[in-house]
Amino acid sequence: MEEYSREPCPWRILDDCGGAFTMGCIGGAVFHSIKGFRNAPSGLARRAAGSLVAVKTRAPIIGGNFAVWGGMFSTIDCTLVHLRKKEDPWNSIISGAATGGILAARNGAAAMAGSAVIGGVLLALIEGVGILFTRLSAEQFKPGHPQIEDPSQLGQPPSAQTM
Amino acid sequence: MSFLSTHKIMMVARTLSYCKHLRQVKTGLSECPSIVYVAFSNCQRRLYAEDSSNKGAVSKASSSDVGDAKPITFKEKVKENTKTTGYGLIMLGGIGVTAVMFYAIFRELFSSKSPNSVYSAALQRCAEEPRVVDTLGAPVKGHGEETRRGRRRHVSHLNYQQDGVNHMRMKFYIDGSRQSGTVYLDVRESPETGRYEYRYLFVEVDGSRRVIVLEDNRASEPRSLPALPPLKDYSQPRSEM
Secondary structure, eight states: OOOSSOOOHHHHHHHHHHHHHHHHHHHHHHHHHHHHHHHSOSSHHHHHHHHHHHHHHHHHHHHHHHHHHHHHHHHHHHHHHHHHTBOSHHHHHHHHHHHHHHHTGGGOHHHHHHHHHHHHHHHHHHHHHHHHHHHHHHHHTOOSOSOOOOOGGGOSOHHHHHO | OHHHHHHHHHHHHHHHHHHHHHHHHHHHHOOOHHHHHHHHHHHHHHHHHHHHHHHHHHHHHHHHHTOOSOOOOHHHHHHHHHHHHHHHHHHHHHHHHHHHHHHHHHHHHHOTTSHHHHHHHHHHHHHHOHHHHHHHOSSOEEEOBOOTTSOOOBOEEEEEEETTEEEEEEEEEEEOSSOEEEEEEEEEEOTTTOSEEEEEEEEEETTTOOEEEEEEOGGGSOOSSSSOOOOOOOHHHHHHO
């Protein structure tokens, strides 16, 4: 039974993983093309070659790191959705912090705590941006007339029916 | 001036020896010639950078010692101050933007009048209501509007004012194990307590047009209007269908 809008949750993990990998590859390619260009010996041809080598060696690594982050984040997010039976900004903040902590697990407890705080703050900022954007767009599309009718599913208010 | 030149020469020598050292280490470690190039070009740049950055410091120090260097001109002062002000403004802007983002998220999460807290309270109310749980199936989950990327955290809501009282209207979705539904609610800020109170809260079961009314306090609310606005009554033909 395939509905029109299926549950996004288990499938979203793969989506996020792939999206993060793509994003990391593109961003890493841009970053390392510039870095490789600057670090190469002088001469345009050699600089271009150095840039290309840096992109080929480094960009997939960054993409992989991003993919691990995105996949881990989405997995924890979906787990939280299942456990809390609710989707709200707390989910993403908690899963950002948890992802940061888990991925820094091999560096010791102090590094885990630091990464967890950074992850949580980062995701909180992203959520804040999202809230600001929705608020701005809501202000733009606010209906002009203040009289808002009650929905028709509810019927008349009880007092009107008794009258 | 002699001090300046000796300092410079010493620095060059030091940096060059550092470069040589680096080069030996690098060539010893690997056969790849590009790394040597990279290391060497780095050293050259570093040498250049240190040289140019230290020149000002050295000349400044010598001006206090010898007194023959020219004083800082008004033009330089203006240039320096403008630079400092510019960087300061950029930093302030960054801090301000971060503060606004933090304010938005904190208000959303911790204020009792934010859409998120209204959504949380209404969802809890629905999940505890036996009629809703019986109709939809035991674990009732809630979510907001779905975005293109599968995120459903944003709950559709509208803040408005009526007769000078703040209202908020909201719509979100709940999923049970058997059926799903849409929750519509409207809250108004009570003038006495300043808290949000439900005007109405009901669940429309998807597909069946069944409506479960949890709260309907519209009759008891004070109105400045002489009569209630006429509503289109769709409830009768709907219940027959």
